[in-house]
Amino acid sequence: MRIKELIRTLTLCGLAALMALTVAACGLGDPNNDVIITEEESKKVVNLFSPMEKTEPDAENTARSAFDKTIIMAEEQLGVDVAYRSYTAEDYQDKTYDDVIVDRVRNNMDDIYLLNPDIVQTLGEEGKLVDLSDLSCVENLREVVKTANMVDGKLVAIPQEVVAYGLFINKDMFDKYNLELPETPEDFLECCRVFKENGIETPVGANRWWLETFVFAQGFADMYNGGDTEAEVAKLNSGESKYSDYMRPGFEFLQELIDKDYIDAKKAYVSEAIEGEGDDFLAQKTPIVMAYWGAANTETAYGNPDFNMQVIGFPSSHGQMPVVPITGFGVGAEAEHLQDAKDTLEVILSDEALQVYTETNKVISPSKNVKVDCVPALKPLNDKIEDNVYVLASNAGLKLEQWGNTCLIVRELLNGSTVDECMAMFDKLQEESLNK
Amino acid sequence: MKKGQDKSRKDGGSSLLVSIIIVFLILGVIVFSLAGRISKEMSASAIQNLSESLDLIECTIEAILNNEADFQKLIAQKVALADDPEEYISSYKKNSTMVKLSLIAEGQTEGISNMGEKFTEEGLDFSAGWEVEDLQISQSYINYMGTWAYTMKCPVVRDDKEIAALYIEYVYDSLDKSLPEGFYNDTALLYIMDAQSQRLVLKPKGMGERSAGHLNLEDFYHANDIKERELRQKVDSCLKDGKNILFYHTIRGKQSLNYMWSVNEGSIYLIGYVPVEAIQQESRAVRHNIFIVVVAMLTAFFLCCLFYYLNQRKQNKIRREREAERELHNKQLAEALQAAQIASNSKTMFLSNMSHDIRTPMNAVLGFTALLALEAENPAKVREYTKKITASGQHLLSLINDVLDVSKIESGKVVLNMGNFTLNDLVSSVDAIIRPMAEGRKQSFHVEVTGIKHEYLLGDETRINQILINLLSNAVKYTQEGGNIWFRIIGMKQRSNQFEHIRIEVEDDGYGMTPEYLETIFEAFTRAENSTTNKVQGTGLGMAITKNIVELMGGTIDVSSEVDKGSLFKVELELRIPEEQADKRFWRERGIDRILVVGSEQETCENIQVLMKDTEVVVDTACDLQAAVNMISESNRDDYHLILLDWDETELGGISAAQKLWECTAAPILFLASYEAKRTESVAEMENAEVLCKPFFVSALKEKILEMQEAGKVAAKLEEEDNNSLEGLHFLAAEDNMINAEILSEILSMEGASCEVAENGKLVLERFERAQEGEFDAILMDVQMPVMNGYDATRAIRALNRSDAAKIPIIAMTANAFAEDEKEALAAGMDVHLAKPIDIGLLKKVINRYVNGKE
DSSP: OHHHHHHHHHHHHHHHHHHHHHHHHHHOOOGGGGSOOOOOOOOEEEEEEEOOOOOOTTOOOHHHHHHHHHHHHHHHHHOEEEEEEEOOOSSTTSOOHHHHHHHHHHTTOOSEEEEOHHHHHHHHHHTOBOOOTTSGGGGGBOHHHHHHHEETTEEOOBOSSBOOEEEEEEHHHHHHTTOOOOOSHHHHHHHHHHHHHTTOSOSEEOOTTTTHHHHHHHHHHHHHTTSOHHHHHHHHHHTSSOHHHHHHHHHHHHHHHHHTTSBOHHHHHHOOTTTTTHHHHHTTSOSEEEEEGGGGTOTTTTSSOSSOEEEEOBOOTTSSBOEEOOOEEEEBTTOTTHHHHHHHHHHHTSHHHHHHHHHHHTOBOSBTTOOOOOOGGGHHHHHHHHTTOOEESOOTTSSSOOHHHHHHHHHHHHTTOOHHHHHHHHHHHHHHHHHO | OHHHHHHHHHHHHHHHHHHHHHHHHHHHHHHHHHHHHHHHHHHHHHHHHHHHHHHHHHHHHHHHHHHHHHHHHHHHHHHHHSSSHHHHHHTOOOOSSEEEEEEEETTOSEEEETTSSEEESTTOOOTTOOEETTEEEOOOEEOTTSSEEEEEEEEEEETTEEEEEEEEEEETHHHHTTSOSOSTTTTSEEEEEETTTOBEEEOOTTSSOSSOOOOBHHHHHHHTTOOOHHHHHHHHHHHHHTOOEEEEEEETTEEEEEEEEEEGGGTEEEEEEEEHHHHTHHHHHHHHHHHHHHHHHHHHHHHHHHHHHHHHHHHHHHHHHHHHHHHHHHHHHHHHHHHHHHHHHHHHHHHHHHHHHHHHHHHHHHHHHHHHHHTTTOHHHHHHHHHHHHHHHHHHHHHHHHHHHHHHHHTTOOOOOOEEEEHHHHHHHHHHHHHHHHHHTTOEEEEEEESOSOOEEEEOHHHHHHHHHHHHHHHHHTSOTTOEEEEEEEEOOOSSTTEEEEEEEEEEOSSOOOHHHHHHTTSTTOOSSOTTTOSSOOOSOHHHHHHHHHHHTTOEEEEEEETTTEEEEEEEEEEEOOSOOOOHHHHHHTTOOEEEEESOOHHHHHHHHHHHGGGTOEEEEESSHHHHHHHHHHSOTTSOSEEEEESSOGGGOHHHHHHHHHTTOOOOEEEEEOTTOOOTHHHHTSTTEEEEESSOOHHHHHHHHHHHHTHHHHHHHHHHHHTOOOTTOEEEEEOSOHHHHHHHHHHHHHTTOEEEEESSHHHHHHHHHHSOTTSOSEEEEOSSOSSSOHHHHHHHHHTSSSTTTTTSOEEEEESOOSHHHHHHHHHHTOSEEEESSOOHHHHHHHHIIIIIOOO
């Protein structure tokens, strides 16, 4: 009885004390809070310019997420704030991303740029990009990366992934018409014929950017697979070999595709990548499109098709051939935040960051030390690359920049120029390059 | 009434609960509505806050545009004043805001820019007619730097004549520096949109998600899933009119406030969205706090309810306990009342029975006394009447004894008088009393003793005797003539080595009892039928006394009975086994170490063997005569020192069998005969043979052996017993009752003794003091006397300083007949205690023992 009374008294006292404290706390004010002094923290900023895929409602942009993860690592490690700037052409009449980036690099608008292969070469030759050879991450890079992005002995750009282009195939449709996956250009044309005969209006979905991959596959299959690459490059640079001779079979092949309406040339001429042909491919109206590796992992591209998708190489005399243009991050030579930008690249290109990037995007890493499994759809393409069977779509060692120029000349083909006219354009460009 | 109270209490409780709930509900509603109101107010204030922020940005941008326009006008004036305007332009160096200056002379389509290149208006679209400070402003475009830019066109006027147009290109990037960094904690998204092309021309840094890449308004709609046609039409119309618009829409799963905020009268727009939760951060905090308050209130409420409930439960429990207690008390009281009433009734009935039962023999006594007076001369009549008077007196005496016993037991005064006894004595004494009674009613009385391991036991023999007499006399009484009565003593499995567990069964095939009567058979003052209508005499106290005694001994009593079939009483007792059990020496001294039992049933033989176990005497058994003869022949002639021959097994032929046995052995023979066995008289004439009554007991056997061996002594003893005469003795008697004194004097004088009577203890004391030594042989002392009682007188006598004061036998003769009385008498110094009425035989025996020293 006494214990109960004691407990009761203690509880009451406790409650009373709690109430008193609460009331007292309400009335207390911190006298130091009357004066608030804020000082803006001067934060290091690095401006990064890159293309931006259009955002789908409620969809995660996988490619961007992976990149973001590495950027966050850099921000945390370096205490920098990476500001994203982007541009994407609204339509073919707009300035292209490459046009814009060239202008921006030339005018020192940003610090880090994500550069396409042709731009790497163009700007590298202009000396607008700093040499990144001194970054410690360079020693981990695959040789192919260094070969492709070395301009005048300077490594001007380093990618986060080795972008391989391939043919994205609707295997279900191939199976439907009992078609084998094409190995050679002839196989490919036969497949297109069968599709066309079976009422597929446009067997090959195309845009104004990536048809050149067919040309590279057919043109350089020999050179990069068994040929004496260095000697052939030297001959091209000296003018002993004609660049147009390499390009002609591919152009003729494209011409045949156009002539036989396997490609809608007019549509392709004004179509942006994926935007133009993607919907038909996903809707299974088009059995074949071309795209880069990462498109198979990205929901906003072909990451989630309703059919059995396979990614294979482009048809060539050496069979299916992946086409690898090496892109990369470059830093403007007169960048406002040059050192911070280089430090940022050091972090986002480190093995640690590349491991995260590669795992997230399931891509081929530029680092020799990072390897992850790819999605099943990419296996055919991956197998080829693992066997070192591929064609470089960009080679900074060549005096004639090929990725951008070929793209433009293919557009001319789409716009009605003949193959001979296109070859003449190559000859002219080669001549100009020899004169540099 | 009680239910009514309960109900009103419950009603009170539930109404209190309901009122508590109502109070809390009201509080809840108030808090909820308050929270809603606060939320609404905060939402409004958040919208206002957003509007103010957007206004601020709008004003900033407009101020920048105005400044740019003003500055351009100033440059235009300078150009106008310059001698060579084109040179002036060429000399201009671009800065971060104005990235290109160009001039086209009036009437020309081509001019120059500060970059040194030709300049035309191509690519510049002034068609929308937007103006800043009266200067035309172009549609936004990507400039030579790869960034979004706009151009303002300013006329160069010299002498009121427009001589050229000055074009200055500005980049949107320059606005970024003047805008706040971060918007709603970086959760809000903000773009600057060119109204004419609806292209997004600037995403100020720190304004929302990095991964959201939008090109134009359509892309913004698409990315944020804004599809509602009506909404979009409304937005379009606002854009056209240069109005601001805010609308709610879910963006990436979050309810957001979207805005299109006009700048420079709608030439550019601020577009974007803020998640509502970001705007209403304070409101969320408030809601959160309110939620905490509500939770606290609810907790308090539930705690109150819980405490209330617990309290109610406790109160109810206490109330119930009290009620139960009260009910129990009431019940106990009622039971007590009922018991008291029953007791009262029983006692009334008992008194009435007693009255009847006492009057009946009393009537006989008085009636026969009257007849005696008339027939005094006729000796035969006198003898007959006195016999009947004696019987009636005996009956009266037993009545009085029973009544006293009951009252003693009920008052808890009964004390057990523990002592050693043998079952043999017990059975013999019971048999001696009951058998004549049974024979009187021509009933067969069977005594069976089985399984007993120890016949010497420790207990109150008198009380056990009383139990057995009660049960057996009832059996005799309530069994018709010619019926059977079985008296069994059965040895049960011992629970402890120190106790003999026995069951006593008394069975008859008499009238039996009804189940109703069985229920009350052990209660005092009840009888199967009212004695006034019953031909059987009795107090109705016997069974109650029996049960009480059994329980006092720690035993149990059970009865089963069926009307007209008989009854069975079972008494179970555990009696202590005395430490000294077997008298092995007795057997050794008499040279008996082997005996033969002939002809008895297997069970009897086993009983004998069990009982003889401790004596170390070997007991052999022979089932018939021939077997016995064989056994004796096979052994040495003198191996058997005693032969027990079953008399009842007629085939053995009794005496002839004994003679046959004697042909091969000289051992004495004891015939085992049941009490009812006839023709055993002939045995008495035989030498070396005796009759041992069944059931077999070692003690009985011992006695019989003693008897046989000391036959001579026994004869002498018998003779001596005849000499138990009081001839020539002189007594001093204390007796206040003159009649009793006279009777005593008469009896003693009839025995040849004389007696001097004193009326009280004091007189006895005085008389003894005066007496010569040896004048009195003994003092017969009554106890209850006036002046001085017997005890005091005895103590005083013993205390006298004379040689015979300590020695003279003092015999208590009193109506105080209980054991305690006896104890007290002995304690006072008396030698022996005799209860009244005086049994002359007993008195003679006692006097002989104490006065003559005869046993």
